[in-house]
Amino acid sequence: MNFSAPMPFLDALAAVRARKLLPTTGNSFDLRKLAPEIRELAQFSARTNDARYLQTISDVVTRLVSPETVDGRPAQPGEYMNPTYARTGLQEALQSLGYHPGTDPNHPEVGSLQDLSSDARVDLIVQTQTDLARGRGKFEHDRDPDVLEAYPAQELYRLEATKVQRNWAQRWAAAGGQFFGGRMIALKGAEVWQNLGDGEGGYEDTLGLPYPPFAFNSGMWVEDISREEAIGLGLLSGDDVVEPAPDRGWGDSLQAGVKGLSDALQQALLQATPGTRIIDGILSFG
Secondary structure, three states: OOOOOOHHHHHHHHHOOEEEEEEEOOOOHHHOOHHHHHHHEOOOOOOOOHHHHHHHHHHHHHHHHHEEOOOOOOOOOOOOOOOOHHHHHHHHHHOOOOOOHHHOOOOOOOOOOOOOHHHHHHHHHHHHHHHHHHHHHHHHHHHOOOHHHHEEEEEEOOOOOOOOOOOOHEEEEEEEEEOOOOEEEEEEOHHHHHHHHHHHOOOOOOOOOOOOEEEOOOOOEEEEEEEHHHOOOOOOOOOOHHHHHHHOOOOOEEEEEOOOOOHHHHHHHHOOOOOOOOOEEEEOOO
16 A cells, blocks of 8 residues: 555554464465454464465565664665565565475466465565554554544545455444544544454454454555544544553464364464464464
């Protein structure tokens, strides 16, 4: 996505660095069964079981969310990252690892989304992972009391056109959101954001998270609404204190419920990621 205003990139960078590598042979259907906590804090991609490639994805996304730095230092001319360079870098990484659709045990069609090296697949990975990092970064940034005081609400809007434009007004209504002259606006700590990410109303393409992009390739984002405008809309009164969204935690270890997963998928997760364990239905990373 093309953002018109600078993102809180330090928070976005922290979101990338908090992720644990999760190599997996699972397909998209399998991965949708994972708890949102795993999807949020694990770096993975369907049918991608090479940790070296996942690390390359993480490195590329790090460069994209903090384009002015490389390894903590100011970027030099020629070191800046953009989506085109990102695609090329990931495709070259796959080539160096010996990947070709013909060697994939799942035999994906060349150029399809199942082909890890196709433009469509790589572009989807880059956009989704970058958007998730920026979304999480904004979510954390918005929990700051000073930011929340000045901009207590946000508006869901279409930032970028997509080939298939889903009915987000319908989704907003199903999530319990209010409309203000057709605009989709709510306080930042309101339940509607989590409901939207959970696909309230029966939507199955969402990510289970209370921040954008809310669903794969949605083209949707959020824009800050000032306190003055929020008061004018009746979302709060002049002396109201807005509660931040619940802390989602960072931490050095990740725990997430896996009771809903099959025994086979639990074992696949354990085998794919050394150092993990499952105790009383809890999967722990790190």
